[in-house]
Amino acid sequence: MKILFLSLVLCLFFILQVKELQSSEEVFESIFFIKAIVEDKELTKEKRPKAFPPVIIQQLDDGNMEINVLMKKNGECQNSKTKLEKTVELNKFTMNEGKLQVYITKMSVTDHWIILYEGELLGEQIRVAKLLAPYMYANQEAIKEFKLFSKKEGFDERKIIFPRIEEECTFDSISEEDKFILPEYE
Numbered sequence: 473m474k475i476l477f478l479s480l481v482l483c484l485f486f487i488l489q490v491k492e493l494q495s496s497e498e499v500f501e502s503i504f505f506i507k508a509i510v511e512d513k514e515l516t517k518e519k520r521p522k523a524f525p526p527v528i529i530q531q532l533d534d535g536n537m538e539i540n541v542l543m544k545k546n547g548e549c550q551n552s553k554t555k556l557e558k559t560v561e562l563n564k565f566t567m568n569e570g571k572l573q574v575y576i577t578k579m580s581v582t583d584h585w586i587i588l589y590e591g592e593l594l595g596e597q598i599r600v601a602k603l604l605a606p607y608m609y610a611n612q613e614a615i616k617e618f619k620l621f622s623k624k625e626g627f628d629e630r631k632i633i634f635p636r637i638e639e640e641c642t643f644d645s646i647s648e649e650d651k652f653i654l655p656e657y658e
Contacts, residue, residue, distance in 0.1 A: 508632055524638055526639075
């Protein structure tokens with residue numbers, strides 16, 4: 473009887489986790505603004521990013537995600553696409569053929585998320601955390617929670633950057649082949 477009860481509880485727990493993941497992934501699809509960023513590398517003031525463009529995150533049919541960033545490169549607006557490949561672990565994805573692990577954490581503040589990148593990027597080991605929200609304004613509770621998360625993850629709180637939103641490029645300014653479909657909502 474105890475074994476039956478335990479297996480029932482574990483099944484229920486698994487179902488709730490899957491349900492939570494599905495609802496999290498559905499919500500985690502929108503245009504997001506980077507509210508804060510922290511990394512483990514020491515950056516000079518000149519190398520610190522001062523502004524970030526909005527990020528478009530889309531859920532793909534296969535469970536993977538695509539991140540689109542519209543930014544200015546060599547004087548032209550270009551769309552940079554990155555695919556996050558789903559893993560068997562809850563809210564964990566990989567990039568760059570598995571060299572970079574990406575953890576997505578839903579915050580207690582509504583519509584706010586933390587993305588933690590760990591691994592190798594362009595031949596260097598990195599650890600970066602970003603606070604994302606679909607709003608242009610900063611939520612002080614979310615920033616406070618991000619600071620606590622950063623400290624818990626071993627980041628130096630003094631390295632947290634609060635960038636402004638870069639809006640040099642618009643969706644109309646990129647070529648047709650670089651365009652993408654924005655998520656639709658009911």
